[in-house]
Amino acid sequence: MSFLFKAIHDLMMFAGPEILKLLIRFVSDAQAPDWQGYFYTGLLFVSACLQTLVLHQYFHICFVSGMRIKTAVIGAVYRKALVITNSARKSSTVGEIVNLMSVDAQRFMDLATYINMIWSAPLQVVLALYLLWLNLGPSIFAGVAVMILMVPFNAVMAMKTKTYQVAHMKSKDNRIKLMNEILNGIKVLKLYAWELAFKDKVMAIRQEELKVLKKSAYLAAVGTFTWVCTPFLVALSTFAVYVTVDKSNVLDAQKAFVSLALFNILRFPLNILPMVISSIVQASVSLKRLRIFLSHEELEPGSIQRRPVKDGGGTNSITVKNATFTWARGEPATLNSISFSIPEGALVAVVGQVGCGKSSLLSALLAEMDKVEGHVALKGSVAYVPQQAWIQNHSLRENILFGRPLRERYYNAVVEACALLPDLEILPSGDRTEIGEKGVNLSGGQKQRVSLARAVYGDSDIYLFDDPLSAVDAHVGKHIFDNVVGPKGMLKGKTRLLVTHSVSYLPQVDVIIVMSGGKVSEMGSYQELLARDGAFAEFLRTYASAEQEQAAEDSSKVVDPEEGGLAGPGGPGKESKHMENGVLVTAAGKPLQRQLSSSSSYSGDVSRHQASTAELQKAGAKEETWKLVEADKAQTGQVKLSVYWDYMKAIGLFLSFLSIFLFLCNHVSALASNYWLSLWTDDPIINGTQEHTNVRLSVYGALGISQGIAVFGYSMTVSIGGIFASRRLHLDLLHNVLRSPMSFFERTPSGNLVNRFSKELDTVDSMIPQVIKMFMGSLFNVIGACIIILLATPIAAVIIPPLGLIYFFVQRFYVASSRQLKRLESVSRSPVYSHFNETLLGVSVIRAFEEQERFIHQSDLKVDENQKAYYPSIVANRWLAVRLECVGNCIVLFASLFAVISRHSLSAGLVGLSVSYSLQVTTYLNWLVRMSSEMETNIVAVERLKEYSETEKEAPWQIPETAPPSTWPHEGRVEFQDYGLRYREDLDLVLKHINVTIHGGEKVGIVGRTGAGKSSLTLGLFRINESVEGEIIIDGVNIAKIGLHDLRFKITIIPQDPVLFSGSLRMNLDPFSQYSDEDVWTALELAHLKSFVSGLPDKLNHECAEGGENLSVGQRQLVCLARALLRKTKILVLDEATAAVDLETDDLIQSTIRTQFDDCTVLTIAHRLNTIMDYTRVIVLDRGEMRECGTPSDLLQQRGLFYSMARDAGLV
Incomplete structure (x- = not known):
């Protein structure tokens, strides 16, 4: 026409x-x-x-x-x-x-x-x-x-x-x-x-x-x-x-x-x-x-045979025969000659060191990798919980429902089982709260539990869990394992593959798959693998040995739960620890758990949070969903x-x-x-x-x-x-x-x-x-x-x-x-x-x-x-x-x-x-x-560019008049004086009346439950959020009076979420090119990455993919550790720095931090209490206030919040 x-x-x-x-x-x-x-x-x-x-x-x-x-x-x-x-x-x-x-x-x-x-x-x-x-x-x-x-x-x-x-x-x-x-x-x-x-x-x-x-x-x-x-x-x-x-x-x-x-x-x-x-x-x-x-x-979903449960076809839920997988055609295989069968309803743990192929195995089962050869069959529908939680810019409820109709009773059961009830009490509109793009107003642990709840609510036949428990602390982890993943959880009768670094749950699983170098090195029940005395048994002994050394260092600090007195070496209060079936256990028979966490601790009895439907959605019953994200607004009238x-x-x-x-x-x-x-x-x-x-x-x-x-x-x-x-x-x-x-x-x-x-x-x-x-x-x-x-x-x-x-x-x-x-x-x-x-x-x-x-x-x-x-x-x-x-x-x-x-x-x-x-x-x-x-x-484009060119700004990066000396901070002394913080003017204080002095060289752990303010304290230290009352003084300098870069260049954090950018590995470690190659290699060696980087064709010039996707999460976390080692500042903040690494690497990292930052002030958001039991002091936060502060042994004696957390973790 x-x-x-x-x-x-x-x-x-x-x-x-x-x-x-x-x-x-x-x-x-x-x-x-x-x-x-x-x-x-x-x-x-x-x-x-x-x-x-x-x-x-x-x-x-x-x-x-x-x-x-x-x-x-x-x-x-x-x-x-x-x-x-x-x-x-x-x-x-x-x-x-x-x-x-x-x-x-x-x-x-x-x-x-x-x-x-x-x-x-x-x-x-x-x-x-x-x-x-x-x-x-x-x-x-x-x-x-x-x-x-x-x-x-x-x-x-x-x-x-x-x-x-x-x-x-x-x-x-x-x-x-x-x-x-x-x-x-x-x-x-x-x-x-x-x-x-x-x-x-x-x-x-x-x-x-x-x-x-x-x-x-x-x-x-x-x-x-x-x-x-x-x-x-x-x-x-x-x-x-x-x-x-x-x-x-x-x-x-x-x-x-x-x-x-x-x-x-x-x-x-x-x-x-x-x-x-x-x-x-x-x-x-x-x-x-x-x-x-x-x-x-394109991906080939047909490479993985998927058949519905009603078709029958054997009792195995997952069958893999001689399968080899690669991330890209023509590249060397990532997984080689994988063979195993998993019966319906089995709980299977996948363990192994960082980069051995655990996450890749789950990706292969999801048809995310290219199958070179072999046969893979899955029976029934699949649900997947990734290692890094993916959250949509919707309400918490919509993230869990994920497009499925609301079944209220089942939904409430899922929310409770995934330990989300206390979080709903804190959120402004309960489960109707909009949780922002990428879940910006949720902690790492909360995001992971929402991701878990999404999978559980789907009521699928096969569940693939990529280390979801690494983002939650011991108590929450135990609650989730017992109520969701474990033999008596909501998913009993479903086929579950759980990638984990936590050995405490292994005795309760049906089958353990041990990965090494992209292959299944061992497979069997917990008892069978111990009896073989192979790689798995060695793996457990290494862990137990490391924990015994740690326990020996901390023995004078552990309180006997019955006697309440200090347990000296060999004294009557000392709880005997021994190897039982290859697992370090206490006299009470409790396994010594690896501490896991997010920024949350599900403290207190879960029973007190057992809510009726009406109570659960009480906050969410408001007419309007509480909105965090501002939609793009259209200007009106003439330009x-x-x-x-x-x-x-x-x-x-x-x-x-x-x-x-x-x-x-x-x-x-x-x-x-x-x-x-x-x-x-x-x-x-x-x-x-x-x-x-x-x-x-x-x-x-x-x-x-x-x-x-x-x-x-x-x-x-x-x-x-x-x-x-x-x-x-x-x-x-x-x-x-x-x-x-x-x-x-x-x-x-x-x-x-x-x-x-x-x-x-x-x-x-x-x-x-x-x-x-x-x-x-x-x-x-x-x-x-x-x-x-x-x-x-x-x-x-x-x-x-x-x-x-x-x-x-x-x-x-x-x-x-x-x-x-x-x-x-x-x-x-x-x-x-x-x-x-x-x-x-x-x-x-x-x-x-x-x-x-x-x-x-x-x-x-x-x-x-x-x-x-x-x-x-x-x-x-x-x-x-x-x-x-x-x-x-x-x-x-x-x-x-x-x-x-x-x-x-x-x-x-x-x-x-x-x-x-x-x-x-x-x-x-x-x-x-x-x-x-x-x-x-078209000039509207200029208007819209100007709109974001004239928004609020944070404090200046540099203030020459108040710039601290180049040697600052020389001691690392941090003082919080009546410190208070809120995220936005329309919200309540998240920290209030924090008064504490941390001396130079001290090692201080920061613990507390969901919403306690642990991450807020570190964000305040970096002035990501500015104080509304009080002040923080580092070595006599009020940090509010100096430029942000003057402050942030002088302190270092190893964050919870490891972020890498596309570009060379060297750029990711040193974007300003301040350090020599020798310094960078030294940092990589101390971060236990030298052998990995040396094996790469381009060494330091290895090109990292967008978001660091061509490295495992654990390797990305080690890169973050190498950054900290390069900067070597007087103050170091750790925010769940080792959640995504295996036990052996975790011990090596903790050892590196203790030796390399011996003369530095270290603040650790303690998701694993065993890592901070030898710290100088522990600060316990609850609802934004400092409830307890003292040495670990003193706090254990007080039988307060810290004691209850240590007891949940199996440390007392």
Whole structure:
């Protein structure tokens, strides 16, 4: 249909020049009857109105088709992202995929608008040349020669444009990828004071991007110069040949202005063709990128045989025979010759050292790896709990239900079994509390329990647990094992595979699989493996030996639960410990448990939390869900003038005003050249020729050259100014985002920020400079046309102002709607990216639960919401264009009418000039409104960038006046003086009245239950959250008075969640390149990573994948330890630093910390009490207050909170 409408429009375009010829002939012929003039005027008006209706029907079809293509591309990319292999994920990063959905999808949409011009532009050129031939004869071949000369030039331009486009997209992908990582790991950047290093990395990529943009801008300036000058050169060369080859050839008004009207028609296809070529080039680049992505290898779910339980087929729930798996085809196998069978309802533990393949085994069973050979069969549905919990940006309840209907009684049982009841009491709206993107307002342990509850609620047949108990402390771990995973838990009768580092649960499992070097080294029951006296027995003996040494060191500190006295060596109070079946047990027969935890301890009897349905949802019964995350907001009303002023300042005021001046020069030259042409056509004909032809031709050419110079000048200034603005706006946005406090990132979905750094910045980079050029050109064209009409027919002054008012009011009415629709479209786009990012992070969980269809449906709904705002903007555009062109058509009508009325007082030249300009007014008005709308809708991008460039900021990074000495802190003394902290103004204090002095070199453990404030204390120490009362003093310096980097560079944390960034391993250890290779290798050796790194082909230059995905969680944690060893600051904070490592590595790390940080102050959030029993002191927090503080032995004697925790852990 669009083809048909476009063809009709193209043919009707040429009616105008033909009717103009008749009108000029009528004015020249004094004897012609008046009705002819009125008839031609009416015909011209009707023709113009029909053109308008046909053209905008065509545009409507094109834009709707483009919208559908964009939607299809987004849908295809999302669906593909759910099925690509892990190796493909490495080659297509999150940044690249986001660009495919935003920038590349937009390229296809733009192409839909221009694609018909491939045949339409040549058709218009051929028809125009044919009519010119009829008008001027063979002289038009001079113009054709000029056009032919431009073809190779345009071809070279197109090739260069494509080269720059590819380079630009590559840089943009790298930048978005890095920004995505920065936003995901912002907390770690702040804790390590690495913002500047990563800012430099982003700016280095951005600099490369801007270099390409600058080259593209220069190319565009040359292109604009040639595109604007080509129609003039065609006209000049044609007229020059026409009047010079034969002296009898006279350039009269009819020939000149009909030719000029045809040249103006010719100008459009010649101008639009480069844009079409550019659009095709950009779309071809995008198509290639899309084809590469859509051609990526997909996972093969069929490689794992899945059959429903009802099919029967043996008693084994999982069967693996001679299976070999690799993460990427062609790479060495990660798992070799794996064979085992697991009967239905069995509880199986998978144990082994860090990096031995435990998590890979679960991934293999989920078909996440490439099966090289062998047979794998699973019977029934599968639920999966990953090692790092994946949390959606929904309420806690929705995270657990995961799209399944609510079964209230079962739901309550699951929440209780997963030890979530006390957490629901703390959360503002109970289980209806929105828990933020990636669960930002939950502790590690809470996130893991929500992840566990999600799996349990699914009531699947097979459960794969990837060390979920590493994120919870001993009491909670025991509660979860007893009530969920263990032989008497909710899942009894289900097949359970539990990856664990905890030996205390092993006697209760049915089968133990021991992994080593990617192979199953042993398998059997607990007793069988002990009897074999193989690797497993050695593993247990090593652990027991290490614990006995620890117990010997701590023996004088352990209180006998019966006697209550201090147990001296060999004294009566000493509880005898011995090996029983290879497990270290106390006299009471309790296994010595490995301490596990999150920031929570499920202290107190669980029974006191047994809640009825009403009690459980008491807090959640509020009418509104408590919201942490702020949705992207749409501004309302007219774009403030300050936004335009901000953009002009970003360009530079001198450059801005110079551009406007050059635009003015260009259009004055254009008007002057056409007015000069009208004077030329009115020259009297003497003896069959016109005098002064050479002068007329020379001046006409000179005016054209001056126009060309002005065009080149404004193209350069606008393009360079656009790059200056891009650089400044991006720098301001990046700097401010990095300077924002953590509360900003907790409230703001990463999709909003990614949207700013991708789509909105792309608008500033590419769209706004182009729109400015077209808007300014259209504005001056309209003003020029009105001036010419008024000069020719002053009576038009009566009608132009009213038409101008109609135009103005229609335009304002439209822009108000269009602007708001653009804002709504931008706002509704952010959830599309947020959902996509969230999906990529949890894709293995989504696939494991077979929820792909539901997530695809959710994505489609979010895209539909986006299109609900976009489609009305298309319709509004057409509504406006039709009405405005009708105003333009009225100008044609009145210009022609007044010319007919005043024909006896007007020269043919002025009539021709006036009507030929009026014929262009419709197009100029249409473009002016489109461009003013585009200007306002695109400048919204600047508004949205400025919005995040002016948010709240945290304290300065450096304060030179109060900077501490370079040797600070020399002692490591930390004093909390009546310290209080809250996360946000509308929330209660999470810490209150903390008074404690920690002396230099002390080793202090910090313990407490969920919400006690342990992590808050460390965040306060790093000023991630600022105090609301009291102060922290380190070595006599009030930390609130110094710069954040001055503080954070001087203290070190090993965080709970190990975060790595894409880049070399060395960069991840030392982003500022402060240390020598020797220092780095020493740190790696002390962190027990030297042998692993030495075995890598690129050693320190080993490229870490996005998020460190090509290292195990345990290895990532060791990298974090190596960072701490490199920094070697006087104060070290440990936040569950060894949760994800095996027992032997854990002991080595604890030993390293004790020896390497012997003279340092160490604060440990103690998730494993056995690791802090030899510490100088222990601080017990409860509900934000310090309840107990003293040596471990003193606190055990007091039989308070610490004693109860030690008892739960089996230490007393």
